[in-house]
Amino acid sequence: MTERIDDGQFGSEHFGQRAYREGDWKLIYAPPAYGGSGEYALYDLATDPGETNDLAAVHPCQVRELAARWNVYTSEIRVVPGTSRPSMRKPSDRCPPE
Numbered sequence: 389m390t391e392r393i394d395d396g397q398f399g400s401e402h403f404g405q406r407a408y409r410e411g412d413w414k415l416i417y418a419p420p421a422y423g424g425s426g427e428y429a430l431y432d433l434a435t436d437p438g439e440t441n442d443l444a445a446v447h448p449c450q451v452r453e454l455a456a457r458w459n460v461y462t463s464e465i466r467v468v469p470g471t472s473r474p475s476m477r478k479p480s481d482r483c484p485p486e
Contacts, residue, residue, distance in 0.1 A: 399461040408458040414439065415454040428455060 399408045405424070407416045412434040418424020430444040430451050444451050 397457070397461070399458055401462070406458065408454050408461065409433075410454060410457065413450060413454060415451060415458065430454070 397408075397410045400406065403422070404419045405417065405422055407414060409415075412432055414431045414433055416429050416431070416439075417427075418429075420426045428444055428451050429439075429442040430447055431439045431441070432443060433439070
């Protein structure tokens with residue numbers, strides 16, 4: 389049995405646009421066709437509820453972790469992703485201290 393999403397987690401997908409929230413963290417992906425960058429963006433909703441400060445470069449391990457949880461979530465509910473896929477930069481194996 390795979391990990392289940394709980395009350396502190398939420399995911400959504402719509403025409404290739406995706407979002408995954410866990411606690412105060414929110415990971416989003418918007419393809420260029422929808423005005424996005426084609427890369428994952430990460431926001432700390434506790435300090436940035438307007439999602440104006442992308443922290444993906446500062447917290448690459450959080451991006452990797454939430455992206456992995458997104459994959460579990462989508463396999464659980466059988467999301468059929470759009471044709472657009474993120475060209476996610478491979479984060480380094482060592483995570484900087486947060």
